[in-house]
Amino acid sequence: MANRAFGLLTVIYIVLALFAGRLWWLQVVQYDQYATRSQGNYLKTEAVLAPRGRIFDRNGKLIAANRLAVDLMYKGGQVLYLDRILSLLKLSALPEAKDEPVSVMTNVPLALVPTLAELTSGQENIYLVERLERTYPRPISGPVLGYVLLANQRQVDKGYDPTEQVGVAGIERALEADLRGVRGVQIVEVNAKRERIRQLTLREPVPGRDVYLTLDYDLQKAAERALEEGLQDVNRGRARFGLPSETEAKGAIVAVDPATGEVLAMASAPSFDPTLFAKRPRPQAEIAKVMTDKNLRLLNRAVQPYTPGSTFKLVSSSLFLEKAYLGADTVFRCAPYIYYGGRLFKNWASYDMGNMTVREAIAQSCNTWYYQAAQTDPRKMVDELAARARELGIGRPTGLEVSEQQGFLPTVAWKRATYDQPWYPGESLSIAIGQGAVQVTPVELARMLATIIMSGRQPEFHLVKKIGNRETTPKTTLVPGEYWKVLQEGMRKTVTWGTAKFRLGDFPVPTAGKTGTAETPGKRLGYEHAWYMGYGPTDPGDPRPPLVVVVFFENGGGGFDVALPAAKKVMSAYWKVGEYAPKPTPPAPGQ
Numbered sequence: 001m002a003n004r005a006f007g008l009l010t011v012i013y014i015v016l017a018l019f020a021g022r023l024w025w026l027q028v029v030q031y032d033q034y035a036t037r038s039q040g041n042y043l044k045t046e047a048v049l050a051p052r053g054r055i056f057d058r059n060g061k062l063i064a065a066n067r068l069a070v071d072l073m074y075k076g077g078q079v080l081y082l083d084r085i086l087s088l089l090k091l092s093a094l095p096e097a098k099d100e101p102v103s104v105m106t107n108v109p110l111a112l113v114p115t116l117a118e119l120t121s122g123q124e125n126i127y128l129v130e131r132l133e134r135t136y137p138r139p140i141s142g143p144v145l146g147y148v149l150l151a152n153q154r155q156v157d158k159g160y161d162p163t164e165q166v167g168v169a170g171i172e173r174a175l176e177a178d179l180r181g182v183r184g185v186q187i188v189e190v191n192a193k194r195e196r197i198r199q200l201t202l203r204e205p206v207p208g209r210d211v212y213l214t215l216d217y218d219l220q221k222a223a224e225r226a227l228e229e230g231l232q233d234v235n236r237g238r239a240r241f242g243l244p245s246e247t248e249a250k251g252a253i254v255a256v257d258p259a260t261g262e263v264l265a266m267a268s269a270p271s272f273d274p275t276l277f278a279k280r281p282r283p284q285a286e287i288a289k290v291m292t293d294k295n296l297r298l299l300n301r302a303v304q305p306y307t308p309g310s311t312f313k314l315v316s317s318s319l320f321l322e323k324a325y326l327g328a329d330t331v332f333r334c335a336p337y338i339y340y341g342g343r344l345f346k347n348w349a350s351y352d353m354g355n356m357t358v359r360e361a362i363a364q365s366c367n368t369w370y371y372q373a374a375q376t377d378p379r380k381m382v383d384e385l386a387a388r389a390r391e392l393g394i395g396r397p398t399g400l401e402v403s404e405q406q407g408f409l410p411t412v413a414w415k416r417a418t419y420d421q422p423w424y425p426g427e428s429l430s431i432a433i434g435q436g437a438v439q440v441t442p443v444e445l446a447r448m449l450a451t452i453i454m455s456g457r458q459p460e461f462h463l464v465k466k467i468g469n470r471e472t473t474p475k476t477t478l479v480p481g482e483y484w485k486v487l488q489e490g491m492r493k494t495v496t497w498g499t500a501k502f503r504l505g506d507f508p509v510p511t512a513g514k515t516g517t518a519e520t521p522g523k524r525l526g527y528e529h530a531w532y533m534g535y536g537p538t539d540p541g542d543p544r545p546p547l548v549v550v551v552f553f554e555n556g557g558g559g560f561d562v563a564l565p566a567a568k569k570v571m572s573a574y575w576k577v578g579e580y581a582p583k584p585t586p587p588a589p590g591q
Contacts, residue, residue, distance in 0.1 A: 053208030146170020261459030309518025312434030362490030363498030
């Protein structure tokens with residue numbers, strides 16, 4: 001009986017010992033695991049942001065990239081090691097935190113991160129947060145490149161993370177779908193002290209695709225510099241008319257390869273640094289200045305429509321020839337003025353310039369020649385001018401990846417619908433020289449010029465050379481026409497004999513082009529839009545690569561005085577002549 005009692009007690013003691021051991025295992029050894037379970041914090045899911053795709057120029061020069069940034073956040077309440085943390089950050093106190101966590105320091109120096117990580121480990125009220133920040137090692141014209149901002153609520157509702165950066169304008173916005181990438185997902189195990197025990201990656205983040213632009217960074221910076229330096233020429237003209245000087249030049253420069261449609265440079269002024277919007281803490285005062293600037297520095301003027309002035313005479317010349325309003329050798333006298341419909345129509349020159357064909361009229365930009373040509377059938381001609389301009393690339397998209405406005409081409413129907421008025425013949429005379437209601441964008445003029453010099457082979461423009469491993473395929477269409485060579489000869493005469501001879505006549509690369517000075521409604525002399533469009537080399541045997549350049553200065557004055565010098569600088573940079581010519585390598589010491 002005693003043996004049976006002893007055995008029963010032994011079994012009871014063993015069971016109790018096992019039970020106690022199990023309790024010890026659960027409550028001591030696995031305390032952290034089950035304590036966190038009891039508080040509902042055992043496992044949590046976190047998003048892992050994908051690096052935004054990088055942006056390079058055509059030669060691999062890095063324009064936009066990313067960097068890892070670390071911020072120290074505080075949500076209020078007691079903080080351990082406070083004195084040491086404040087001393088490390090050279091602060092006297094933590095900021096006040098109410099409903100939302102506040103930043104103690106953004107962009108914590110990387111040298112401090114390990115120490116701060118140790119001091120804040122396990123603390124619920126103060127902690128480090130990692131994020132990705134957009135950087136611009138070689139920033140280009142802000143209105144062209146664009147900028148990024150943190151996702152707003154509408155974008156968060158569509159699937160963005162609140163800490164994701166989203167392209168807002170320019171190239172950053174146009175290529176958002178490619179640059180964004182795909183977020184990853186990880187599960188993090190934490191203990192009761194909020195210390196990370198381990199983490200498991202469920203899905204690796206997929207970085208955004210790298211983008212190679214067609215832009216040539218060196219040519220791009222030359223174009224931006226030419227716009228800035230153009231301010232001196234603008235103010236020289238202002239002084240000539242007794243007008244107040246400007247503090248900033250406003251305008252755009254577009255340079256393209258006419259054979260492929262690749263945009264080699266696109267600059268807009270005034271500009272801004274896209275870094276302003278990406279960095280933290282945000283420089284609110286500087287951003288507000290950019291956003292409210294009266295000169296509209298966020299505006300990409302390369303894709304905005306303006307009165308074209310005499311650059312539009314290439315459209316008129318093409319129509320006159322193709323529709324047989326006149327022949328290539330038809331002569332009109334370039335008089336200082338003519339009367340038509342009881343109105344006086346003046347040339348830019350106050351003297352008689354003699355007889356001219358269309359070639360000389362292009363070269364000398366003779367207004368009265370075009371007035372006489374337009375008198376052939378002015379009511380019918382306005383609609384035909386609009387149609388020919390569209391064929392040449394004006395008033396419709398050029399193919400650019402970035403958002404662009406379209407030029408405007410008035411017609412008889414438009415005037416009737418808008419003003420309930422008939423079209424008056426004298427209006428066609430104004431349209432023929434690029435005045436009146438007609439408007440074009442700088443990129444449209446560039447495509448028109450490319451179409452003419454390629455004898456009707458019209459390129460579709462693009463800013464993207466490659467996305468990831470996918471190359472952009474150049475596209476062209478054929479524009480009907482037979483008189484391309486006559487137009488080319490007229491533009492070549494502009495440089496050898498006409499309005500551009502003084503500045504480009506001795507240029508080492510043979511070029512051609514057209515000046516333009518567009519009157520602006522309600523503005524005095526000195527506030528005209530200044531244009532120049534040029535191309536080269538014109539010699540078929542010249543080994544240098546082809547280039548089309550369009551320069552525009554808003555209310556800049558005369559095209560010859562302001563736009564032409566800027567175009568010459570861009571051409572010099574591209575073909576490396578003059579001040580841009582390669583410098584000889586100095587001899588090694590002792591040689």
